[in-house]
Amino acid sequence: MTVSTTGTTRAVHLPGGLAVTIQEFGENTEGTGVLMLHGGAGPRSMAGFAAGMSQHAYVVVPTHPGFDGTPRPESTDTVADLATAHLDLLDALDLRGVMVAGSSVGGWIAAEMALRDNAARISCLALLASTGIAPEPPLQLANPADLGPAKTGELAFHNPQLRPDPAALSPEQLAAMAANQRTLAVYAGDPFCCDPKLRGRLHRITVPVLVIAGEQDGIAPLEYERTLADSFPRATFQPIPQAGHFPHIEQPAAVFAAIGDFVDTQVKPDVR
Secondary structure, three states: OOOOOOOEEEEEEOHHHOEEEEEEEOOOOOOOOEEEEOOOOOHHHHHHHHHHHOOOOOEEEEOOOOHHHOOOOOOOOOHHHHHHHHHHHHHHHOOOOEEEEEEOHHHHHHHHHHHHOOOOOEEEEEEEOOOEOOOOOOOOOOOHHHHOHHHHHHHHOOOHHHOOOHHHOOHHHHHHHHHHHHHHHHHHOOOOOEOOOOHHHHHHOOOOEEEEEEOOOOOOOHHHHHHHHHOOOOEEEEEEOOOOOOHHHHOHHHHHHHHHHHHHHHHOOOOO
């Protein structure tokens, strides 16, 4: 089967007047699917992952308001706001039994969604190099705004060939990256990309959680991800060798294998 790596794009209007741009991969034939939440790198960082996953499920990739030039109302400025918006999106699409897969700050949004999921639409979480909890010193989360694009690429990708070369980017591309980083800063808050109180709430998430960590991640270190996994009552921790902050880009086969095993053993252990 040939799968589009761009999907189809449309806007979904949510309660309160917020409009969210989504990309859809595959077809919604069963009323369920995968919601993929991007991090500061924007929705393009999820495209290949979404296309691959769409061979097995309907996949929706929303663009968080403010990213890639989309409008962001002044009232939408926290991760909690995004969590509520994406739960409203699941309502609008009438999806149930949803896997929410979040990359970086997208993982934080996914956790906040699970804490607020009073309609029980979410069946499990897959967190990829997720942020959200406060790091325990001396660990820290690297802030791309402080590092610049070149150093960020070094810390984010194990494979040097995948690191963006700022010198090879056009002024328009650099401006778009900078705009996305400004939007990330709005949502990430201070302290950067974490809520010091979040870890104390994660015991209330009762759905199965898969925490995937790149062993060479210089943005959200391996031990940080291990601590995150330990904070959930039903978590599976899966390190991915030779991967940094985007394991789904650097080692997609290993990530798909981890997700498949997680679904078989933790989410649907009685369905073979």
